[in-house]
Amino acid sequence: MNLKTRALNTVPFVSVENMMNLVRDIGVERFLTELSLYIAEDFRRWPLFDKTPRVAAHSRDGVIELMPTSDGIAYGFKYVNGHPKNTRDGLQTVTAFGFLSDVATGYPVLMTEMTILTALRTAATSALVAQHLMPHRATVMALIGNGAQSEFQALAFKAICGIDEVRLYDIDPSATRRCAANLAGRGLKVTACDSAQEAVLGADIITTVTADKTNATILTDNMVGEGVHINAVGGDCPGKTELHRDILTRSRIFVEYPPQTRIEGEIQQLPADHPVTEFWQVLTGTSKGRTSDKEITLFDSVGFATEDFSALRYVQDMLRHHPRSEDLDLLADPDEPRDLFGMLLRAGVA
Amino acid sequence: MNLKTRALNTVPFVSVENMMNLVRDIGVERFLTELSLYIAEDFRRWPLFDKTPRVAAHSRDGVIELMPTSDGIAYGFKYVNGHPKNTRDGLQTVTAFGFLSDVATGYPVLMTEMTILTALRTAATSALVAQHLMPHRATVMALIGNGAQSEFQALAFKAICGIDEVRLYDIDPSATRRCAANLAGRGLKVTACDSAQEAVLGADIITTVTADKTNATILTDNMVGEGVHINAVGGDCPGKTELHRDILTRSRIFVEYPPQTRIEGEIQQLPADHPVTEFWQVLTGTSKGRTSDKEITLFDSVGFATEDFSALRYVQDMLRHHPRSEDLDLLADPDEPRDLFGMLLRAGVA
Numbered sequence: 001m002n003l004k005t006r007a008l009n010t011v012p013f014v015s016v017e018n019m020m021n022l023v024r025d026i027g028v029e030r031f032l033t034e035l036s037l038y039i040a041e042d043f044r045r046w047p048l049f050d051k052t053p054r055v056a057a058h059s060r061d062g063v064i065e066l067m068p069t070s071d072g073i074a075y076g077f078k079y080v081n082g083h084p085k086n087t088r089d090g091l092q093t094v095t096a097f098g099f100l101s102d103v104a105t106g107y108p109v110l111m112t113e114m115t116i117l118t119a120l121r122t123a124a125t126s127a128l129v130a131q132h133l134m135p136h137r138a139t140v141m142a143l144i145g146n147g148a149q150s151e152f153q154a155l156a157f158k159a160i161c162g163i164d165e166v167r168l169y170d171i172d173p174s175a176t177r178r179c180a181a182n183l184a185g186r187g188l189k190v191t192a193c194d195s196a197q198e199a200v201l202g203a204d205i206i207t208t209v210t211a212d213k214t215n216a217t218i219l220t221d222n223m224v225g226e227g228v229h230i231n232a233v234g235g236d237c238p239g240k241t242e243l244h245r246d247i248l249t250r251s252r253i254f255v256e257y258p259p260q261t262r263i264e265g266e267i268q269q270l271p272a273d274h275p276v277t278e279f280w281q282v283l284t285g286t287s288k289g290r291t292s293d294k295e296i297t298l299f300d301s302v303g304f305a306t307e308d309f310s311a312l313r314y315v316q317d318m319l320r321h322h323p324r325s326e327d328l329d330l331l332a333d334p335d336e337p338r339d340l341f342g343m344l345l346r347a348g349v350a
Numbered sequence: 351m352n353l354k355t356r357a358l359n360t361v362p363f364v365s366v367e368n369m370m371n372l373v374r375d376i377g378v379e380r381f382l383t384e385l386s387l388y389i390a391e392d393f394r395r396w397p398l399f400d401k402t403p404r405v406a407a408h409s410r411d412g413v414i415e416l417m418p419t420s421d422g423i424a425y426g427f428k429y430v431n432g433h434p435k436n437t438r439d440g441l442q443t444v445t446a447f448g449f450l451s452d453v454a455t456g457y458p459v460l461m462t463e464m465t466i467l468t469a470l471r472t473a474a475t476s477a478l479v480a481q482h483l484m485p486h487r488a489t490v491m492a493l494i495g496n497g498a499q500s501e502f503q504a505l506a507f508k509a510i511c512g513i514d515e516v517r518l519y520d521i522d523p524s525a526t527r528r529c530a531a532n533l534a535g536r537g538l539k540v541t542a543c544d545s546a547q548e549a550v551l552g553a554d555i556i557t558t559v560t561a562d563k564t565n566a567t568i569l570t571d572n573m574v575g576e577g578v579h580i581n582a583v584g585g586d587c588p589g590k591t592e593l594h595r596d597i598l599t600r601s602r603i604f605v606e607y608p609p610q611t612r613i614e615g616e617i618q619q620l621p622a623d624h625p626v627t628e629f630w631q632v633l634t635g636t637s638k639g640r641t642s643d644k645e646i647t648l649f650d651s652v653g654f655a656t657e658d659f660s661a662l663r664y665v666q667d668m669l670r671h672h673p674r675s676e677d678l679d680l681l682a683d684p685d686e687p688r689d690l691f692g693m694l695l696r697a698g699v700a
Contacts, residue, residue, distance in 0.1 A: 008440070008441065009366060013678070015678065015679035015680065016359060016679050016680065016681065016682050016683075017679055020693075020694060020697050020699045021699075023694060023699050023700065024697075024698065024699040024700075028694070028699070028700045050407055052405060052407070055402060055405050055416065055418060057400055057402070057418060057420050057425055057453075059420075059422065059453045059454070061454055061455075062455075062456050063456075064420075064425050064451060064453070064456050066405065066416050066418060066427060068405060068407060068416060070407050070409075070414075072409065075407055075414050077416060077429075079427075079449065079458070081451070081455075081456020081457070082456065083454075083455055083456045086455055086456070086687065087687040087688065089455075090358070090687060091358065091455055091457065091687060092681070092682065092683070092684075092687050092690075093687065093688075095456060095457060095458070095681045095682070097458070097680055097681075099429065101414060101431070103407075103409045103411075103414070104409070104411055104433075105411075105412075105431075105433055105436055105439075105441055106412050106413075106414050106431025106432065106433045106436070106445065107431070107441065107445060108429070108445070108447070113679075113680055113681070113682065115681065115682035115690070116682050116690065116694070119690055119691075147688045148687075148688045148689065148690040148691070149690075150691075151691035151700075152690075152691060155700075175688065178686075178688075178689060178692065182689075182691050182692055182695055328363070328365065328678075329365035329366050329367055329463075330365065330366065330447055330463055331366065331442070331445050331447075331463070331465065332366050332442065332445070332463065332465035332466050333366075333442070334442075336528075337436065337437040337440060337441060337442050337443065337498075338437060338443075338497045338498045338525065338528075339498065339528060339532075340442075340465070340466065340469055340498040340499075340502075341469075341498070341500075341501035341502060341532050342528065342532055343370075344370060344373060344378070344466070345532055347370045347374075348374065349370045349371075349373050349374040349378070350373065350374075350378045350505075
């Protein structure tokens with residue numbers, strides 16, 4: 001990974017196949033757990049990060065975003081699209097890839113697929129936050145929305161928070177059946193429910209991770225009892241929310257980065273000065289987490305560039321022991337740095 | 351290149367080696383000429399483009415930038431760094447790569463090295479602009495600064511503007527020797543000069559493309575005679591300029607995109623309301639180009655995202671006839687789009 005120890009012209013690349021190999025090498029639950037430690041480490045040094053807003057190109061059917069950040073030593077960015085209608089044509093709603101670079105030289109040092117990696121980091125972030133906010137002895141999680149992110153959420157909460165039962169609900173029963181089948185035999189009690197109301201019965205944690213809805217109301221106020229932790233993952237862009245406003249006003253709300261969450265998160269429904277707590281301050285002890293057994297805590301998750309940065313760092317470190325990358329011939333490397341044209345000449349090109 | 355006709359999980363990738371192969375297949379002068387036509391085509395439809403400002407991450411030793419743009423059908427972005435001190439360690443000052451994506455689906459459709467491609471597009475843009483602004487029957491160009499960009503400039507002006515003599519000067523005589531050697535036998539008269547003053551003698555066009563200077567004065571006012579076209583390439587970030595202010599006030603100034611050039615270009619030395627002409631308006635006939643034989647015209651070039659977009663489009667089109675790409679396994683492609691975890695399961699990963 002070090003510029004001194006590898007060919008100057010190549011960049012290690014983790015393909016989709018190699019990301020799957022890496023997850024297999026490490027084990028999915030261990031991957032989620034270790035990744036959550038990297039995410040926590042970066043949340044703890046939050047003020048260090050260059051928190052550039054993501055750069056979004058909106059179009060009729062979706063959005064393409066670039067999410068850069070840097071800690072002054074490394075620089076990372078993710079390309080990610082969101083096109084809800086893609087599934088109709090057999091395409092992914094979200095595809096993603098990313099790069100990590102060396103700030104001192106500007107040279108990229110890692111390229112990786114990030115569709116799978118984003119699914120893992122989103123779940124690892126959710127579980128990390130819940131670990132610090134959920135009620136004592138939480139064991140049951142309602143999981144509303146059983147799409148592509150659902151199994152990752154279930155396994156992250158099992159591995160990181162000690163959840164032993166998930167109660168599934170989706171408006172599409174086939175999604176619930178698929179999620180339940182995928183989770184079978186993994187040490188989780190999996191209960192398929194016929195309604196969101198049924199799913200939240202007895203749940204200590206409620207995760208909402210629905211997609212493709214415009215200001216939907218997945219949870220209404222009467223469904224949320226005292227002491228619950230809500231992990232709201234699905235509402236993540238302007239006009240896309242999952243929770244009734246009355247739930248928000250009853251909850252203590254935790255966010256990643258307020259300027260982004262006020263635009264993209266559930267709190268877009270609230271006045272711009274509604275109090276929220278930045279999660280990194282809970283980790284550093286600057287702000288309180290849960291203050292009573294009866295408090296409803298709510299993580300209004302939208303996904304932030306530092307979490308991708310943590311994921312890129314984790315993958316880079318894992319490659320040291322699991323050589324699941326190939327070398328991409330990405331960087332022109334003339335013998336003499338200023339002689340780019342000479343490189344073409346000597347290759348017989350020009 | 352079409353999503354319907356290739357595997358859903360792969361993205362065509364043009365490595366450095368394949369970019370060199372592509373330049374060899376096409377020929378460097380033809381490549382520059384055809385590329386200038388793509389750049390002109392995109393300048394002509396300038397109002398269509400989403401002109402997001404580049405996103406820059408500055409550090410002590412350099413800058414890493416993301417330069418996105420879109421015409422509503424395709425989306426392109428370039429990653430590029432600028433680290434002047436890199437050459438000390440045998441590294442490139444600038445490395446670059448880029449992607450082209452389909453706006454309708456958000457799927458990337460091309461990834462390519464862009465260190466070589468940026469050198470080509472910068473020269474093609476310079477020559478395209480000069481073609482429309484230089485004096486009649488221009489045949490001699492002074493080329494001040496004989497670094498990595500110099501040979502590309504010389505060949506672009508030969509191929510596109512009909513220049514038949516280049517007069518070289520660099521403060522480092524070895525750079526001039528190397529540039530002259532690289533250009534030998536290509537149908538250009540090449541004259542190595544001992545000073546910038548000597549280089550500009552008899553020149554119809556003056557190209558300044560020096561690097562690593564802070565508000566240097568490569569050209570002073572007395573060196574620039576009537577009727578000359580100045581192609582100022584090297585001054586391209588805040589605090590980095592090449593021309594004496596008095597030259598600017600004597601010239602009609604043409605720019606790519608005023609909001610960016612006023613920050614990064616030579617005109618950072620002038621008041622923010624100093625009149626400039628946007629080059630795309632010369633191409634569409636909305637603004638005048640050169641208005642007399644005696645006028646000094648000045649292209650204050652900083653490089654804009656649309657030029658990279660044109661270069662990506664050109665490479666994509668060329669790959670149809672010259673299959674100089676390999677397939678990168680970049681996009682997770684589950685059988686059922688919402689079943690990402692199932693893809694891991696079926697691969698025996700989870």
